[in-house]
Amino acid sequence: MIRLGVPSKGRLMEQTFDWFAARGVRLSRTGSDREYAGRVEGVEGVALVLLSAGEIPRELAAGRIELGVTGTDLVREKLAGWRSDLIEVAPMGFGHADLILAVPECWVDCVDLDDFASIARDFRAAHGFRLRIATKYHRLVRAWLAGRELADYQLVDSQGATEGTVANQTAEAIADITSSGETLRANNLKILAEEPILRSEATLFASRAGMGDEMSRFLTLLGVAAE
Ligand SMILES: Nc1ncnc2c1ncn2[C@@H]1O[C@H](COP(=O)(O)OP(=O)(O)OP(=O)(O)O)[C@@H](O)[C@H]1O
Numbered sequence: 127m128i129r130l131g132v133p134s135k136g137r138l139m140e141q142t143f144d145w146f147a148a149r150g151v152r153l154s155r156t157g158s159d160r161e162y163a164g165r166v167e168g169v170e171g172v173a174l175v176l177l178s179a180g181e182i183p184r185e186l187a188a189g190r191i192e193l194g195v196t197g198t199d200l201v202r203e204k205l206a207g208w209r210s211d212l213i214e215v216a217p218m219g220f221g222h223a224d225l226i227l228a229v230p231e232c233w234v235d236c237v238d239l240d241d242f243a244s245i246a247r248d249f250r251a252a253h254g255f256r257l258r259i260a261t262k263y264h265r266l267v268r269a270w271l272a273g274r275e276l277a278d279y280q281l282v283d284s285q286g287a288t289e290g291t292v293a294n295q296t297a298e299a300i301a302d303i304t305s306s307g308e309t310l311r312a313n314n315l316k317i318l319a320e321e322p323i324l325r326s327e328a329t330l331f332a333s334r335a336g337m338g339d340e341m342s343r344f345l346t347l348l349g350v351a352a353e
């Protein structure tokens with residue numbers, strides 16, 4: 127049996143269902159709106175497991191599901207050395223979002239990361255503590271800033287409504303996912319003029335431990351190949 131983990135709600139779930147339907151595999155939720163049970167039609171030996179997108183990386187790595195759909199951002203953030211446990215089977219063409227660093231629009235002299243670095247240095251001298259960046263992407267942001275030799279900052283954890291932390295004065299800057307940019311604009315934030323920390327997209331992942339003939343047949347049916 128191949129257990130297929132799919133986000134349990136929202137656009138990510140709908141678009142995942144559409145992606146599989148276009149390849150002859152019909153996924154659906156069964157029961158009431160609140161019941162997380164699912165059905166698979168068009169192929170034998172595959173079970174649908176509805177999960178939070180954020181939990182799918184861990185479930186794949188733990189071998190509790192063999193296939194899973196989630197954003198590349200969540201896999202890279204949640205699993206250090208993810209390539210040893212997971213195979214990136216196919217980008218799915220939706221769920222595009224960029225992980226970016228943003229600062230208040232009113233910081234007129236802060237355009238790029240060099241400006242940000244000097245503001246961070248001055249901030250520490252002026253306030254006696256490091257400038258705060260709110261994010262839930264701790265691993266990715268730390269690695270990106272370390273690669274640019276920027277150390278005068280601290281991360282503060284924000285698991286949601288991250289763009290609001292600056293107005294609430296719990297952070298000076300944020301690192302979060304953006305797609306249309308509307309949430310940033312609404313909260314008077316601007317993106318630093320740099321390449322994104324990461325470009326993310328909904329992707330079909332397989333656990334290495336789950337690879338075998340059954341998986342190969344299913345991936346062939348879907349028209350994708352693992353490595
Ligand atoms: N505005 C957006 N546009 C496109 N993709 C987005 C957007 N916001 C988030 N995503 C992507 O959707 C995926 C799921 O995001 P999210 O973090 O909200 O899931 P989650 O934490 O599992 O949600 P929940 O805990 O509410 O079930 C991530 O890969 C993320 O990159």
Ligand SMILES: O=P(O)(O)OC[C@H]1O[C@H](OP(=O)(O)OP(=O)(O)O)[C@H](O)[C@@H]1O
Nearest residue numbers: 286287288302303304305306307308309
């Ligand atoms: O650029 P935009 O199109 O405005 O999208 C960006 C927003 O979407 C996500 O939030 P989500 O709605 O998933 O809620 P969250 O705050 O719980 O992460 C993300 O965290 C941003 O806040």
